[in-house]
Every structure is written in structure tokens, then in C-alpha cells.
Amino acid sequence: MSLSILESPTHRPLSDFSPLIHSLRLPQLHSLLLPPPLFPHPLHPVPLSLCWNRLLCFVHKLCIMMRADCIWGLLLLLSLSLGWTKAQGNNNTRPVFYCGGDLVADSGFIGSEGFPSFYKPNTKCTWRITVPEGNVVTLSFRIFDLEADSQCRYDYLDIYNGYSNLVQKLGRFCGTFRPGTQISTTNTMTLEMVTDAETQTRGFLAYFSGTKPYTNGMWLHFC
Numbered sequence: 001m002s003l004s005i006l007e008s009p010t011h012r013p014l015s016d017f018s019p020l021i022h023s024l025r026l027p028q029l030h031s032l033l034l035p036p037p038l039f040p041h042p043l044h045p046v047p048l049s050l051c052w053n054r055l056l057c058f059v060h061k062l063c064i065m066m067r068a069d070c071i072w073g074l075l076l077l078l079s080l081s082l083g084w085t086k087a088q089g090n091n092n093t094r095p096v097f098y099c100g101g102d103l104v105a106d107s108g109f110i111g112s113e114g115f116p117s118f119y120k121p122n123t124k125c126t127w128r129i130t131v132p133e134g135n136v137v138t139l140s141f142r143i144f145d146l147e148a149d150s151q152c153r154y155d156y157l158d159i160y161n162g163y164s165n166l167v168q169k170l171g172r173f174c175g176t177f178r179p180g181t182q183i184s185t186t187n188t189m190t191l192e193m194v195t196d197a198e199t200q201t202r203g204f205l206a207y208f209s210g211t212k213p214y215t216n217g218m219w220l221h222f223c
Helices: 014-023 026-033 054-066 071-091
Strands: 101-104 107-111 124-130 136-145 156-160 169-173 188-194 203-211
Touching: 136 188, 188 203
Parallel strands: 101 124
Antiparallel strands: 107 203, 124 188, 136 203, 156 169, 156 188
């Protein structure tokens, strides 16, 4: 007499094993349902300390389920992921801003000391921007956050139209209102930030670039 697969005593429905499955912990259940790999190697199983890369752990578990020896694939994936992580780290390096300095470039960012951290108290920082000859300096603020005061007596940023603080002052700024674009009449500009001992905030972040002098539809030439 023949028995169908469902009637065979060697093929019992999974529901018959429910009490046993629920009584087992996950590692025990894993050992029952998944036999060991055909070719054991040092990376099986991957310790929890190596599971810093989710993709690596996923592929390893997939290899175990497929019962294949994936040591070379895992090593290749590990090397590729390490290289990708290093490249991302290099691309996302945040610039470090210091208290003052000379910035000689076609363009770039300038920020208060330690930005985006709070600036230090009782400081005076002076930055001098120089762009190529024949250009003027265009400065646009992205973030501005200094101690507020109606007369800017405590923490403030002075901007000068030249290479020192002895030339024309373009303005003094403080508070959280972002200043408008500042444009020099030469290829240099000076920023001077002064802070007192009391309130400190994030400071400022700005972008400078050298642009051709142009206004009212005419090119300007400065002596």
C-alpha cells in the first residue's frame, strides 16, 4: 500500500512541531534547521564584533543558508567596503576654522574659530582675503549667529574694504540677522571678529570668491 507525501510518517506537517519550535531558543532552532556549511572556515560563524557592516553580515547569512563556501567572496566584499568607507571619509572631511589667518585663493570658505562649535570668549581674530589681481572679493554669508545687541558692542564682526583695518569699513555686524553680500573694490578684504567674556554662540560661516568688477552694465577699473 502506497502513502502520499502528506500521509507519510517521515513528512509530518510543520504545525506538528510548533510546541517544539516555540520551546527552542533561536541558536538551537538555527542549528536544527540549518546544517553546517560544506567547507568550514575561520569566518563561520562571523562573530558579533565583525558585524559592523550590515551588508557583510547579510551576505554571510545568505552564504550559510545557501550552504556554500563564501570565504573569498566575503574577503573581497570586506576589502571593497573598507575602501569605500575610507573614500567616503576623505570626501566628507569637514574644514577646520582657526582664529584669523591669510586666505589666498580664487574662492573658499571662511568661518569663526571652531565653527560650528561656539566661538571662544575674549578673542580678536583677523582674516585677510586675497583673490587674483583684476578681481574683487565677493563675500556671502551662509550662517551668522553672534551675540545680539542694538549697537553691536559685545560680540561683532567688522568687514573692511582692503588688506587692513585702516581702510574703509564696509560694516559691523552682530546678532542672528544674516548680512547681505559684501563686495570690495580691490582684490583684498579684511574681517575682524571681536568677542567679550559673556555670551558665546556658533559664529559665522561665509563663502568668498574672486569676481570681475561689474556694476550698472559697465566694467570698473580700480587704480
